[in-house]
Amino acid sequence: MDLADAYRDVRAATEALCAPLSPEDCAVQSMQDASPVKWHLAHTSWFFETLVLEGLPGYAAFDPAFRVLFNSYYQSVGEQHPRPERGVLSRPSLDRVLAYRRHVDVAVLRLLDAGAPSTALDVVELGLHHEQQHQELVLTDLKHAFSRNPLRPAYRERAPEAPGRAQPARWIVFDAGLREIGHAGQGFSFDNERPRHRVFVEAFELASRPVTNAEYLDFVRDRGYARPELWLSDGYAACGSRGWRAPLYWEERDGAWSIFTLGGMAPLRPDEPVCHVSHYEADAFARWAGARLPTEAEWECAGEAAPLAGGFVESGRLHPAPSPACERAPSSLFGDVWEWTASAYAPYPGFRPLGGSLGEYNGKFMSGQLVLRGGSCATPRGHIRPSYRNFFPPDARWQFSGIRLARDRR
Amino acid sequence: MDLADAYRDVRAATEALCAPLSPEDCAVQSMQDASPVKWHLAHTSWFFETLVLEGLPGYAAFDPAFRVLFNSYYQSVGEQHPRPERGVLSRPSLDRVLAYRRHVDVAVLRLLDAGAPSTALDVVELGLHHEQQHQELVLTDLKHAFSRNPLRPAYRERAPEAPGRAQPARWIVFDAGLREIGHAGQGFSFDNERPRHRVFVEAFELASRPVTNAEYLDFVRDRGYARPELWLSDGYAACGSRGWRAPLYWEERDGAWSIFTLGGMAPLRPDEPVCHVSHYEADAFARWAGARLPTEAEWECAGEAAPLAGGFVESGRLHPAPSPACERAPSSLFGDVWEWTASAYAPYPGFRPLGGSLGEYNGKFMSGQLVLRGGSCATPRGHIRPSYRNFFPPDARWQFSGIRLARDRR
Amino acid sequence: MDLADAYRDVRAATEALCAPLSPEDCAVQSMQDASPVKWHLAHTSWFFETLVLEGLPGYAAFDPAFRVLFNSYYQSVGEQHPRPERGVLSRPSLDRVLAYRRHVDVAVLRLLDAGAPSTALDVVELGLHHEQQHQELVLTDLKHAFSRNPLRPAYRERAPEAPGRAQPARWIVFDAGLREIGHAGQGFSFDNERPRHRVFVEAFELASRPVTNAEYLDFVRDRGYARPELWLSDGYAACGSRGWRAPLYWEERDGAWSIFTLGGMAPLRPDEPVCHVSHYEADAFARWAGARLPTEAEWECAGEAAPLAGGFVESGRLHPAPSPACERAPSSLFGDVWEWTASAYAPYPGFRPLGGSLGEYNGKFMSGQLVLRGGSCATPRGHIRPSYRNFFPPDARWQFSGIRLARDRR
């Protein structure tokens, strides 16, 4: 697709996500890890303004104060408004932020139309993938905010129950061998997916589908959260200090479980993939099940062979759906739920961060986080690929994060 | 005034304060001590609904969820939405909260019209004084929120500089004697102002006006914040842990001071009373000045003899004005700035809290707080009286709190 | 008594308290509020060295590093080793600290022998009262440290059960009137007890003895800790955040209560005064009992009329004993347990702190604390008097703090 068309599409998609929301909804920050929707709208524009437009002849900043206000974490750009205080910003208003978007759109499209140098085109393309990442965060951050409101508001009408039933999980066998992982092709990739490189992978088996709510509920009922031998030490400590007894958004009343969704409260459906679990919970569940989490190399070996199919944001469900029956390749590797891997987020051999401020995009976060793979029901379909590396700390639960089991070849 | 008329006036005054604000402005909570404007609008209605209307034949709650959502701290009513999470509530929307107000207004006015029992009338009257307290908090909480926004929004146009000049402070002498303090008359008072009772007051002197910015600036420039011998131990520790170097809302750039006001940033005016100081700062300033803070008994002796005149919210300035020259009585005892006293907030001899849930209104907070007297530029004129006891912890700075000096009779 | 004799006695008494302890026992700091015994031994010597000996011709400091190491909070003397890190100091060893004491003793006694100026004599006398305060802290801090050790060590053999039975409490009536409180006589007093001054006291009644364990247990069994209407707001919050369900050192097993004492674990004896309660608990108990805590003025009126008799440290029990039957005056006003008053610790009218560094002794702590009266089973008999004002924050529980009820005259 033409870059200008892609630009228009991505920008419009972001705003479409905000259409059902009031200005007040767009202003809430419910925890330090989450940001207001309005902030996402502004920051994604800041990215283009600061990293593409700034310094171009004839470009005038929309508001010089925004340079600090909507800088997320770019130290090389300058100061940042403190992250925990993003929810304090009633001004600029939502209207003014939307006007900011228009201002930036005009300038970017004019630049594309005029024939920008390839370095600028590369940053515009990066900015679109960046904005798609924030589209997912708009949904997960909003879900968190709504979940903290006792009124339990719905972002949209509850999706009808997906028709399928989850099939019993099977183990798909992968042989040992020297493989290649990482991105190599023509299309876009982030710096953290490169370079493609060799890894030796021992023989392993991967579950045919993600863990379901029914399976996870068995773990809960088997006192999984009270058995330290199943947990990493840090994970068991987190259960204690935060009172975890089930995944985020699960609620029990009189023995019946329901969950909070972007369509409001809903009964727990046994066939859906479990989601909103931390890495600690995924790891403990796997140990309880006599299995383990896959490494990201294992996952990518499977992912390269699988069709890029699954439930994405375009479906409008905004909730994971039961996995279809799988043939040869594991099903639901893409979409529905991000899958925690056992791999720490670290540089690939030969990793080179982008130059300049963009070097801060990924590399400096390679500490204390774990890789997730495959995208979720809140991910745009065009955003994901087998080599895509998402990353969160092991205690993060507000993403659509689920569990795919693996085990050593028997 | 007729109670129904008073009700209409007070309720309208609250909403008039919110007129210049957007829904986003009304939703912000910038710290745990402060609440969103929207919350104030709802909670003051909750007060009437829960303590007057609930249980009346024919009254239907506007929304049963509001009973928890807008309960501030009444344990006898039931659960409360957690105070630090008031800013998370994008729903109910501002519009819906205003509809809630209408719903409650209709029912209260119908009750008054129908001839309510005197116990109900008493609670309605209390509810109006309660709402006036929240009117002041609307302004101080909003001022705090706006101050945390680097755009430094203005709530309204900056007031023109008040004309007067502060006169040099003089000491007004009060003789020793057995006095009475506390409320005794016909009009309304809170339970914490009662009963009127005898106290013996030694001879003392009270400053003719509050401390000015110019005087406080001398303290700052004399390294007041870096001299532990001037401070209570807890106060000096607070300076260290919070980085206090001047009152809240003061900013220095290149040696020039400006302050944040509800009209935006403004130059520091030397003749205005200093405000937004903690009790610790007031106490340290007094020690530096060779004086002390008055006790609340001393203050009330002076206040009973003084005219109830000063700058109140009705003036629209929303900022303290220079004190007029005083004749016999100290000037500016009322309005402009609350005056920290040296007295811990404690029950008067013979204190009896109101019955039922209203017993939680004042008595349970008689711990860890100090009394302030006289009202401020954000206080409704009809709300204040000589026996009025306001109270805040010694580190609170976001109220319009200033300093009146006292000393033992020489 | 001669000051040199008094000096020898007090110094010896401190060391006698440490006799049953190992060097390891003397080094432990079990919480920030408590200090190691060794630190008390050193700091009380630091007091004499720094405030009396330093600068005298011919006096050489024992170790210049001690000036910082054993400075408690005297900003005017200079830096202090951080309070929470007192337990890290394995060096100087206990032996060396005892040598430090000898070094200081020689110099002080030489000074007294040579005829010191009266200003120095005053500071020596103050230093002895200061050391007596630390004698009490040696016992309470050690009790806390031992209580945190699952072995529950005993400081000494458990005292035999005191013979008496607590009589039913009666109300002793005191008439209204203008009284005087504060210290006025010839003997020693702290600056915070002065000047003697007039107060008007309304008629009140005071309980004939402190609250017993049996009475407090009734409160516990009546769900006292789970009824917010009985508590100050801060107090109820403290119960929640700290898990308070009974006084400090109480333990329940299978419905039977025992308590930790300086003689190890012991069964709860119903007739003994309750102790190790916070001000919050004392206040809640009083409200439950339909009473209140006395003000310090009320207490002092009663204390001036009562014999200075009770259980003090010299008895060696180190635990409160049942109150004897009382005649006209309330019994057990002195000794056994400190009695929480309702009065914030504040300066008396006309209060003047001592000059120089000694001005930091009391005045700067007049914030956030409440007055206790009467001394405890860990107080030296000669240390207490009717005007004596002890003070602790409302959540402090590790002192021998108990409850005396009062009420308005009916």
Added chain:
Amino acid sequence: MDLADAYRDVRAATEALCAPLSPEDCAVQSMQDASPVKWHLAHTSWFFETLVLEGLPGYAAFDPAFRVLFNSYYQSVGEQHPRPERGVLSRPSLDRVLAYRRHVDVAVLRLLDAGAPSTALDVVELGLHHEQQHQELVLTDLKHAFSRNPLRPAYRERAPEAPGRAQPARWIVFDAGLREIGHAGQGFSFDNERPRHRVFVEAFELASRPVTNAEYLDFVRDRGYARPELWLSDGYAACGSRGWRAPLYWEERDGAWSIFTLGGMAPLRPDEPVCHVSHYEADAFARWAGARLPTEAEWECAGEAAPLAGGFVESGRLHPAPSPACERAPSSLFGDVWEWTASAYAPYPGFRPLGGSLGEYNGKFMSGQLVLRGGSCATPRGHIRPSYRNFFPPDARWQFSGIRLARDRR
């Protein structure tokens, strides 16, 4: 060596380390991560008692309370005395802990003499390696405690300056290839070193020696701690929140640097390896130097080819020494300083934790930590091997942790 002889040697070595210390020195806990020396003495005995002796016919526990008191983190054994409260335990006394050691020694040696089953022998052997780990911790924890004491005590006399000079660093080249890492041989290894398995390692270069103080000082002087572009995001945040400006134990006065050592304060010697740096600092230094940290696979490839020579605890220096000139293999891979790798501490493919309680030894800590390799000047020589994996969180600085640079093959 015979296991009984090894047992006697290791146990004696632990006690020899404590010989210069007083009971007070042995009781201090200076931070949550560190433990008192006395605790180490007891816990290492607890290991044998609980995991070898308990349940043997005729074995009587020395003191049943020790089962909880000296349990470090074995949830399957039962409760643990809280880690941050280890310093509160003045009892049992050091003497009693030494008697505990004797009691355990007699029983273990009797068991070995009687011919124990091989499963028990395996645990005894593990217990000796466990005890050697605690020998290192005795020194590093004590160093930390002494460093917090303003008297800066010395554990022993300062070692004479090591004679050598550090040679300029060179890059040693390693070719790409499929390698094996992990332990495979006959001797002892921990479960986390197994199984030996294949990894593909890209071509890389490794520095001929660890980074020196001189080199690190250049980084400090080049404003390394104030340049966010050099740091992982978490690392730069740690610099800010903890005020890091140099390695732990470095002190600057008037431009001259000195360091705290187990021999007291000493001038910074430029040729010694830098140590007491966190992973964050090691990583930032590497980036500043245009290099990176090695992965643990890279390190192990080099380590397998290098002689197991270096400065160990047996030398008595207790401080890293300048690296000798290297020939073909990198020098100082073993001893002197632990070398941070870029690898998260994670299970090897096919990892199986030991059975029973011993399964808690290593596996449950595979989260949030990074691998260090090679041992230090506080490590017993017989304890280390090429496959040895030590692990600490990225902000840990109190170990003898240093930096070995690597880079991609050019």
